[in-house]
Amino acid sequence: MTFSGARWTALGLFCAAAAAFWQATKLSRWGFDGPGPGLYPQVIAAICMALALLVLALDRGDPAPVATDDDEAVARYDLAGPQERRTFHIYLLALVVLVAGSWLAGFIVTSLAVTIITMRFAEGVSWRATLITAAIIALAGVIVFSWLLQVSLPEGPADLAFRALLRQGGLL
Amino acid sequence: MEGLLGGFATVFQPATLMYCFIGVFLGTIVGILPGLGPLTTIALLLPITYKMDVTSAIIMLSGIYYGVAYGGTITSVLMRIPGEASSVVTCLDGYEMARKGRAGAALGIAAIGSFVAGTIGVVAVSYLSPPLSRWVLAFGPAEYAMVMLAGLSLVTYFSSGSRLKALLMAGFGLLLGAVGSDPLAAAPRLTFGIFHLTGGIDLAPLAIGLFGISEVLSMVLRKKEKMQVLAPPSSLLGFMPNREEARRSVGPVARGTVLGFIVGLIPGGGAVLATFLSYAVEKKLSKHPEQFGKGAVEGLAGPESANNSGTAGAFVPLLCMGVPANAITALLLGAFMIHGVAPGPTIMERQPELFWGVIASMYVGNVMLLVLNLPLVGLFVKILDVPRAWLAPIILTVCLIGVYSTNSAAMDVLLAVMFGVIGYILRRYGYDLGIVILAYVLGVIFERSVRQALAISDGDLGIFVSSPLTITFAVITAVLVGLAFVPRKRAPGPADAAIAVAEVSQVK
Numbered sequence: 001m002t003f004s005g006a007r008w009t010a011l012g013l014f015c016a017a018a019a020a021f022w023q024a025t026k027l028s029r030w031g032f033d034g035p036g037p038g039l040y041p042q043v044i045a046a047i048c049m050a051l052a053l054l055v056l057a058l059d060r061g062d063p064a065p066v067a068t069d070d071d072e073a074v075a076r077y078d079l080a081g082p083q084e085r086r087t088f089h090i091y092l093l094a095l096v097v098l099v100a101g102s103w104l105a106g107f108i109v110t111s112l113a114v115t116i117i118t119m120r121f122a123e124g125v126s127w128r129a130t131l132i133t134a135a136i137i138a139l140a141g142v143i144v145f146s147w148l149l150q151v152s153l154p155e156g157p158a159d160l161a162f163r164a165l166l167r168q169g170g171l172l
Numbered sequence: 173m174e175g176l177l178g179g180f181a182t183v184f185q186p187a188t189l190m191y192c193f194i195g196v197f198l199g200t201i202v203g204i205l206p207g208l209g210p211l212t213t214i215a216l217l218l219p220i221t222y223k224m225d226v227t228s229a230i231i232m233l234s235g236i237y238y239g240v241a242y243g244g245t246i247t248s249v250l251m252r253i254p255g256e257a258s259s260v261v262t263c264l265d266g267y268e269m270a271r272k273g274r275a276g277a278a279l280g281i282a283a284i285g286s287f288v289a290g291t292i293g294v295v296a297v298s299y300l301s302p303p304l305s306r307w308v309l310a311f312g313p314a315e316y317a318m319v320m321l322a323g324l325s326l327v328t329y330f331s332s333g334s335r336l337k338a339l340l341m342a343g344f345g346l347l348l349g350a351v352g353s354d355p356l357a358a359a360p361r362l363t364f365g366i367f368h369l370t371g372g373i374d375l376a377p378l379a380i381g382l383f384g385i386s387e388v389l390s391m392v393l394r395k396k397e398k399m400q401v402l403a404p405p406s407s408l409l410g411f412m413p414n415r416e417e418a419r420r421s422v423g424p425v426a427r428g429t430v431l432g433f434i435v436g437l438i439p440g441g442g443a444v445l446a447t448f449l450s451y452a453v454e455k456k457l458s459k460h461p462e463q464f465g466k467g468a469v470e471g472l473a474g475p476e477s478a479n480n481s482g483t484a485g486a487f488v489p490l491l492c493m494g495v496p497a498n499a500i501t502a503l504l505l506g507a508f509m510i511h512g513v514a515p516g517p518t519i520m521e522r523q524p525e526l527f528w529g530v531i532a533s534m535y536v537g538n539v540m541l542l543v544l545n546l547p548l549v550g551l552f553v554k555i556l557d558v559p560r561a562w563l564a565p566i567i568l569t570v571c572l573i574g575v576y577s578t579n580s581a582a583m584d585v586l587l588a589v590m591f592g593v594i595g596y597i598l599r600r601y602g603y604d605l606g607i608v609i610l611a612y613v614l615g616v617i618f619e620r621s622v623r624q625a626l627a628i629s630d631g632d633l634g635i636f637v638s639s640p641l642t643i644t645f646a647v648i649t650a651v652l653v654g655l656a657f658v659p660r661k662r663a664p665g666p667a668d669a670a671i672a673v674a675e676v677s678q679v680k
Contacts (some may be wrong), residue, residue, distance in 0.1 A: 009601045013340060020347055023362050027354075034627030035356035038363055040619045044350065048343035055336055075393035075410075076600060082392045088393065091392045091564070095385065095589045098572055103582040115565040119354060122392070123561035139571050142378075150223055151577040 010056040017048035090122035106156020111138040176298055179528025181285060183536050193233035196537045199239020200544060204247050204552050210240040212387050215379035217656050220576040225313025226331045226511035227526045231533040233507055237500050238290060238483045242541045245282040245476060246552055249275060250404060258443035258479045279412040282476040283545050289429040289477035290538040292600035293484025296433055298531050304492040305517040313624035314635045318645035321620045322410045323495050324611060325652035326438060331604040335656035337605050345608040345649050348373055349615020356623060368583040375506040376578040377588035382605045384571045388564055404549040411546050417469050424454050425473035430516060432478030436485020446482035447475035491515050491527060499606030502613040513575050529673035
């Protein structure tokens, strides 16, 4: 039996369901007043395991991606050219930076870094256009979301410095 | 009538009117941009509405949903590229009309048909909702659980691709909804020792990851192509259909409106199915079926109307029963819940300003869309010139803001990225992710209903088949789940056709 990407995906789903089932078994299925917290996740996880096994057994081909009601079919990595694949890898790197940055560097630095990585290194836009766009996106994010809409953003040294600047200018 | 007038009073407050406008305007833009669907946009904007009052938030998000149907028409007619899947059928005859020099008439018929259908759909929502809500009030936990189970089964039945995979995704959606504190006993579940997960997985990281981030990854792999656009008319008169075209549109608009609304009510039915059914009906009824695909007015007017009334129809189960008909209304249900509002039969009595405000906003939004769409077509088409290089970092930044702002937690950003990558892989291998969101949102209510029913019956499963209603829903569920194990032998479904047309259009 050869293992295609489709089968690996089904196997991954089976393992995830099995892990959830194992976690759920630690909880009681029935309490003095009715069903316990473990019953529902155990049943659902067991159904998921069975369905994943069925998909694993029946999914022989390499199915086409589906388009749902609301978006179009996903583009396939295996059919993409070398240029698109390279761009894809750089975007994956940008996602890593997005996560690490939101933990460590705050909004402004993360937003600047992600924009520079995607625009300059992935899409090949000129440095000038990249830096201007990165600055606009970061600034718009802070002004529109943090300042006007009062949405909380990740905080880092640059964000604190920017806020101090605004406070000094009497804007905060 | 009083309630509706109160709703209009809510909508005509300047701030609410502005949010309604923002919603329909964004919806139109999203409908135009291929790849950026209403699900992604609503998911991205959901956390930003946390600070807004609930009525404005729901009005804006609903505006995006029904605005998309208008926007998708523009690219379908002028470029043969459906901005979103429910506009696919419009490509067939709308684009052919445009090629014959009737682009203005095609856009005009689509806009007027959409307006008529959307408005009639909203009228139907206003009149159907009160009696339906009264009926649903009599439901016990077992009835509720079975309605939701039947609804989920219908959604998996109508999903594109493998139904078995759709069932699996429904299971995973329910499982993801079970992560965190148990809704009745508050015991932490499925947290794997991660403290952050005791609060559960929030809708924002899940939806933004599965749709926003996975869409960016998919977008990157598509080739950059310069799109060819047929010229829209330069004056408003150019959008007017001639007498013959207007005469041929009346019947299809009327039929499409009724058909679309009924299909919209059915969980999983959705706008895509409504448009394809309407196209099939019009072709069947036409004296000249050979003209279909070559610029038949009926092939444009019927599906466009069905698309819009279907969108209105999907609000009925959401508002009256608290059961979403598709993934987008599931996100809207999530938005309601985030604001502490539980849509359902009692919403009309407890929060009439919200219920009628949302309905009144749909009347107003439809007028806004008609006024926006015809004169601004040229401007909207220019949006397609925005290159991916500029669009992607904006989407990623909005993802970061949307996800982080939910709990001010970087852990949510990690979760969103993980769901983004997983979502990309799942979509690649033919799994329908809309069902995950639908099941996730329904999960909490479903579990509560199941457990309450079992507690009442002291564990006797017979409670789920104890009344004619529960038996009916149980039979529907059993048949639909059973069909998931039967290999599909039918012709490709609507979404499969959507892919096909989209691919053909890109080749052309």
